[in-house]
Amino acid sequence: DAGVIQSPRHEVTEMGQEVTLRCKPISGHDYLFWYRQTMMRGLELLIYFNNNVPIDDSGMPEDRFSAKMPNASFSTLKIQPSEPRDSAVYFCASSSRDRGMHEQFFGPGTRLTVL
Amino acid sequence: RKEVEQDPGPFNVPEGATVAFNCTYSNSASQSFFWYRQDCRKEPKLLMSVYSSGNEDGRFTAQLNRASQYISLLIRDSKLSDSATYLCVVNLNEKLTFGTGTRLTIIP
Numbered sequence: 001d002a003g004v005i006q007s008p009r010h011e012v013t014e015m016g017q018e019v020t021l022r023c024k025p026i027s028g029h030d031y032l033f034w035y036r037q038t039m040m041r042g043l044e045l046l047i048y049f050n051n052n053v054p055i056d057d058s059g060m061p062e063d064r065f066s067a068k069m070p071n072a073s074f075s076t077l078k079i080q081p082s083e084p085r086d087s088a089v090y091f092c093a094s095s096s097r098d099r100g101m102h103e104q105f106f107g108p109g110t111r112l113t114v115l
Numbered sequence: 116r117k118e119v120e121q122d123p124g125p126f127n128v129p130e131g132a133t134v135a136f137n138c139t140y141s142n143s144a145s146q147s148f149f150w151y152r153q154d155c156r157k158e159p160k161l162l163m164s165v166y167s168s169g170n171e172d173g174r175f176t177a178q179l180n181r182a183s184q185y186i187s188l189l190i191r192d193s194k195l196s197d198s199a200t201y202l203c204v205v206n207l208n209e210k211l212t213f214g215t216g217t218r219l220t221i222i223p
Contacts, residue, residue, distance in 0.1 A: 042215035
């Protein structure tokens, strides 16, 4: 079975540009999570969805960040405008209530650099 | 105070040795606990769950002390392949909170 798929794997952009990160969860999983990882702050939950509905976005740093999940097999995280402090690795993860939500399956991540 | 605190290390341990990591959490209402493993430049993966009664998975033993809000992971007979960052994880109301991780390097 394919795991969680993220694209792009690497993104280098200039300050002020719009960045869109993409995620395809594991088929059949009903939860999707977006995380950000930095050396200083570790892995932080930004937002999560259940059955395509946003449940908790309290981790989204500010209005420049937005996330959508138009269907069960696709989600995007958008940063507009991007800033150098947004540089981090962004992970998408999915899980299934049936199998225990604590086992989250992570994608390979998108390494974002904002110059 | 951070919700989940870990010693960042690094722990440099000779192959075959036993190593232990500790973790504390701040919210006494936390419901379940886990250890995840993250290899360098890779994604985190679930290593094992942690129960009050203690649980073993091969060379790995995890323990939870709810009274002290303390979680531990013991690795016996360490292998080179155990080199990774170990993340302590706490679940509260469907949300996982990750510690910043403890880096372990096993030395040949």
